[in-house]
Amino acid sequence: MLPAQRRDELLRVLRTEGRVVAKDFAARHGLSEDSVRRDLREMAAAGLCQRVYGGALPVSPAVVDYAGRQGVAVENKDRVARRAAALVRPGSTAILDGGTTALAVARALPADLEATVVTHSPTVAAALAEHPAVKVLVLGGRLFKHSVVTSGALLAEAAAGIWADVFLLGVTGVHPEAGLTTGDAEEAATKRTLASRAGDTYVLASAEKIGAASAFRVLPLGEVTGIVTDVPLDDPAARALLDAGAPLVAAP
């Protein structure tokens, strides 16, 4: 990445996300933290941003407040996303589900990662367009409006022709008795189809999903390789899941 490009990108992220975390930005784009910090320092000196401990914020305080709230809200999902992103090994093939957590995973993938990602979410596909080294395969089909993913016969047909190392599955509930659940029957079926096309299946389960249950079961707790969560494993809800045989994996 060209130095000038790097600075443009920093400004862009600052504008769109309301903040820049030096460490994350460096990791995401395969840069040294030093270069990022140096840029931020110079941009701050030029009045283009406001340097703070850990990164930078936009100059205008109005934007900062908003960004701050957003930041706190997404922090949990980010932790799960970062942990899950590490499951996509260089050179491997991964299936990425739809939904906000899966979208966060797509964004958390290292910028220089060379891998193949299969997805049935147009939103995730568009996000992955930012990752130059990732081969992206979109599974077509009828668009399911609520969660913005494709499903149906066309998808099943396309999915039959692929095989992935890992499937990162998003659900709306992880419950000791109900298992892994989601809010729509067809969506559940689609997720099952995708799970059958990968060697390992990991569930993306940020805190608000733990202990929750929706109407339709995707899979029983024990039939996935791991459930990535940011809830501490000694939390009562987590204990209940572990007792029910859920393979919980704590995000750092």
Add this chain to the structure above:
Amino acid sequence: MLPAQRRDELLRVLRTEGRVVAKDFAARHGLSEDSVRRDLREMAAAGLCQRVYGGALPVSPAVVDYAGRQGVAVENKDRVARRAAALVRPGSTAILDGGTTALAVARALPADLEATVVTHSPTVAAALAEHPAVKVLVLGGRLFKHSVVTSGALLAEAAAGIWADVFLLGVTGVHPEAGLTTGDAEEAATKRTLASRAGDTYVLASAEKIGAASAFRVLPLGEVTGIVTDVPLDDPAARALLDAGAPLVAAP
């Protein structure tokens, strides 16, 4: 390689990849870095690119950056988009191309329209999730990063199974001699495939496309049903197109 060829190629790479790295370009084409740098310097002086350490970037990031491109010539695109949206009749099936103009068409569709829209653009698909009565079919395939559309064998296979009343085609150039052109060979092939799956094909040609030409021809001017544009039909550029047999349709 001829000097003039080299400069054309530099501009092409700049346009399609959004940047040129002097060293890489020289290595890739068996040139000296000196020559490349010299060209870039002159092009920058002529205002054709922006010289940065390591290579060059487009004059305005908006030219290439997909997100940035939205906002350029907004009103023009909207006029074309509204006119084109009227071509999607209630109850009919339409294929919608990728790109910013097609995205504008998706947004311009009436909120209560009952129709089926087929698209190979994740961005357009996501936008159509806002239209509750529109059935959306996403064509899967390998994601082409630059314009964020799918293409390849998987797409061709999926496209073979559909038939639409109308195809709304986005291009980067409408030129009296070059015809309808776009910046990538595979993209051009994909657009041809889609055109073959619809009864009528209409081109989305906002003013900046008129008279412009890119490297790869999608179709000759005469082989489409109509070319929707906001340029007045008595404009010299429009006249030249009409003389060349282009079926121009003026947007109101």
Add this chain to the structure above:
DNA sequence: CCTAGTGTTGCACGTTTCTGCGTACTAGCG
């Protein structure tokens, strides 16, 4: 066919810019 003129190219040189690393300092947190 020769020659002067023009433009392009590769190379050498000194300069500028960028980057990674070591060191010492500081903010945040328990």
Add this chain to the structure above:
DNA sequence: CGCTAGTACGCAGAAACGTGCAACACTAGG
């Protein structure tokens, strides 16, 4: 108050840069 992570600063090496110059090719006119 001590620990950790983040930070600033300085430095040295590497990479990229611009400039001047000489070699070369190509053209036009004699």
